[in-house]
Amino acid sequence: MAARTQFYLNKQDAKYKGVCAGIADYTGVNPLWVRLGVAGMTIIAQQWWLIVAYFIIAWIADPKPFGLYQTQDDAKFWQGVRSNPRRSSAEVRSKLRDIDRRLADMETHFTSRNSALAKEIDSLR
Structure with missing residues (x-):
């Protein structure tokens, strides 16, 4: 390589x-x-x-x-x-933190006791 x-x-x-x-x-x-x-x-x-x-x-x-x-x-x-290797690694770290934050928000949204979301999911079945 x-x-x-x-x-x-x-x-x-x-x-x-x-x-x-x-x-x-x-x-x-x-x-x-x-x-x-x-x-x-x-x-x-x-x-x-x-x-x-x-x-x-x-x-x-x-x-x-x-x-x-x-x-x-x-x-x-x-x-x-x-x-500038340090700046590049900081940018990658920042992007990964942002992705991790968004995944955590999605997980919180889907695992919460959201009755409207539960009704939508049940209606799709």
């Missing part, structure tokens, strides 16, 4: 080797902005080492496995985990 928090080259959205698309996929930023940032830093700021770094990353990193994320929501969740 592939690690969902690992950096991968994104060959599906790639223009050349998939490094900028992989960075965009990893961080959740639009690939266009990553490409413009790299081009701007290379040309305007004269950070020529980025070209060497680009090819080293393209050589070392693994391509993203096909079907790594089931849905777009799944991809957004894992991007959030990479950016």
Whole structure:
């Protein structure tokens, strides 16, 4: 099983080797902005080492496995985990608490001495 928090080259959205698309996929930023940032830093700021770094990353990193994320929501969740794991775990805990509270409310409603509900259930039989 592939690690969902690992950096991968994104060959599906790639223009050349998939490094900028992989960075965009990893961080959740639009690939266009990553490409413009790299081009701007290379040309305007004269950070020529980025070209060497680009090819080293393209050589070392693994391509993203096909079907790594089931849905777009799944991809957004894992991007959030990479950016801030504590916030993501707090969100999951909050959702589970909300589900638990709603289940407890339903259980209370169905097990209470609600005569109107009992009549409705009996009428369905």
